[in-house]
Amino acid sequence: MSYLVFARKWRPQTFSEVAAQEHITVTLQNAIASGRAGHAYLFSGPRGVGKTTTARILAKGLNCEKGPTPDPCLVCPSCLQITAGTHLDVLEIDGASNRGIDEIRDLREKARYAAAGGGYKVYIIDEVHMLTKEAFNALLKTLEEPPEKVVFIFATTEPRKVPATILSRCQRFDFRRIPFRVMADYISTEAAGEGITVSRDALGLVCRASGGSMRDALSLMDQLVSFAGRDITSETVSKLLGLVESDLLAGIARAILTANPSTALDLLEEASLRGYSIEEFNEAFSLFVRNMMLAATGAEKGIVDLSEGEMDLVRSCVAGVPDIAVLNVLRIMAAASAQIREGADPRITIEGALLTASRLSSVFDLSHLPQVKVSPPAAAVPREEAASIEITTAVAPPAATPLPEGSQTEIPRAAQGPDDSKRVRENEDIKEIAGLFDLIPEPGGEGVRGEP
Numbered sequence: 001m002s003y004l005v006f007a008r009k010w011r012p013q014t015f016s017e018v019a020a021q022e023h024i025t026v027t028l029q030n031a032i033a034s035g036r037a038g039h040a041y042l043f044s045g046p047r048g049v050g051k052t053t054t055a056r057i058l059a060k061g062l063n064c065e066k067g068p069t070p071d072p073c074l075v076c077p078s079c080l081q082i083t084a085g086t087h088l089d090v091l092e093i094d095g096a097s098n099r100g101i102d103e104i105r106d107l108r109e110k111a112r113y114a115a116a117g118g119g120y121k122v123y124i125i126d127e128v129h130m131l132t133k134e135a136f137n138a139l140l141k142t143l144e145e146p147p148e149k150v151v152f153i154f155a156t157t158e159p160r161k162v163p164a165t166i167l168s169r170c171q172r173f174d175f176r177r178i179p180f181r182v183m184a185d186y187i188s189t190e191a192a193g194e195g196i197t198v199s200r201d202a203l204g205l206v207c208r209a210s211g212g213s214m215r216d217a218l219s220l221m222d223q224l225v226s227f228a229g230r231d232i233t234s235e236t237v238s239k240l241l242g243l244v245e246s247d248l249l250a251g252i253a254r255a256i257l258t259a260n261p262s263t264a265l266d267l268l269e270e271a272s273l274r275g276y277s278i279e280e281f282n283e284a285f286s287l288f289v290r291n292m293m294l295a296a297t298g299a300e301k302g303i304v305d306l307s308e309g310e311m312d313l314v315r316s317c318v319a320g321v322p323d324i325a326v327l328n329v330l331r332i333m334a335a336a337s338a339q340i341r342e343g344a345d346p347r348i349t350i351e352g353a354l355l356t357a358s359r360l361s362s363v364f365d366l367s368h369l370p371q372v373k374v375s376p377p378a379a380a381v382p383r384e385e386a387a388s389i390e391i392t393t394a395v396a397p398p399a400a401t402p403l404p405e406g407s408q409t410e411i412p413r414a415a416q417g418p419d420d421s422k423r424v425r426e427n428e429d430i431k432e433i434a435g436l437f438d439l440i441p442e443p444g445g446e447g448v449r450g451e452p
């Protein structure tokens with residue numbers, strides 16, 4: 001099925017249809033209404049948020065037969081020609097492919113002559129930052145003495161690359177990323193109108209993947225419809241984008257925090273069976289753990305663009321977990337990422353990191369979590385008695401298996417059990433592994449960095 005439902009339909013024709021840029025569209029409408037349109041505008045902002053669209057609407061507003069008007073009629077020959085891209089006096093120039101001085105000189109020459117239709121000449125230069133230095137200089141001369149009824153609209157994703165001399169002669173408008181909610185509302189309304197079902201989680205993934213670009217979100221929706229038909233689930237989106245599904249990430253996080261390294265590694269294998277690369281997994285998991293940390297510390301405001309379903313998953317992973325435990329997992333994953341960047345084998349590093357993180361969780365008392373595997377001997381002892389064993393063994397370790405010097409005070413509570421010598425050895429192993437990741441946990445709860 002080939003469908004271009006979304007991208008083609010989303011072509012705002014009036015200022016009020018431009019999503020989420022009211023701070024700009026209202027100002028432009030007022031300028032036209034009061035006859036104070038500028039000679040040069042700089043529209044900056046991320047791709048796909050409405051810069052060129054707004055430029056075309058401005059051109060229509062200036063050249064509409066009913067205008068200049070803040071509400072172009074859209075049906076007069078001038079409006080229709082601008083929509084079709086055939087208007088003789090409204091020229092769109094791609095700054096990336098017309099970046100030289102000759103093109104700009106040519107443009108300057110033509111700008112001297114009055115518009116054929118008696119209205120405004122509008123030059124829309126997209127990706128203006130791509131122009132050469134000489135081209136900018138040529139342009140500057142025109143901007144210094146702008147011809148009557150000529151309007152330049154420069155669009156750029158990188159305003160910092162535009163020379164200050166040019167910037168100072170432009171009215172600058174910074175376009176925003178389209179907020180998640182606005183985008184989600186728009187897409188779900190359009191989808192419903194077309195009889196396409198999009199699950200909330202799928203919608204969340206689409207909006208997040210678009211990075212705030214409406215154009216990207218809509219072309220992604222078109223791809224999804226071609227790929228999966230009229231029923232779009234988060235699984236479909238994940239497959240198309242190579243995103244690792246949240247439930248898988250949550251499963252791994254829970255396995256780690258409940259000291260189930262084998263489950264964590266099984267799920268990593270599952271991710272790879274589903275076609276995700278280790279790099280994709282690492283990126284997604286690190287982000288997931290970051291969100292967990294924010295949730296654990298009550299700083300949920302920092303979590304952006306998660307659907308309610310995903311947010312619930314994140315919260316469920318940290319319920320009852322000390323934030324320091326989550327922080328340590330985050331640090332282990334960050335250390336693993338750094339090692340991979342330095343050339344370590346990604347798969348081995350990530351497996352090692354998951355294992356380390358799982359083992360470290362035993363340092364914290366997480367035994368109350370539902371999925372924890374409590375080792376039988378410890379479980380047989382009531383909690384208060386376990387505490388007394390801790391004191392006893394610390395004072396008098398079995399003579400046959402002397403503890404390493406100074407280790408008594410370092411045995412964390414959760415590692416206590418009848419076979420203390422084994423526990424101590426495990427604890428030392430954990431510290432050794434943790435040392436590899438530049439991370440030594442303190443049983444008291446504070447994580448401290450080890451010596452490099």
Ligand SMILES: [Zn+2]
Nearest residue numbers: 064073076079
């Ligand atoms: Zn018109």
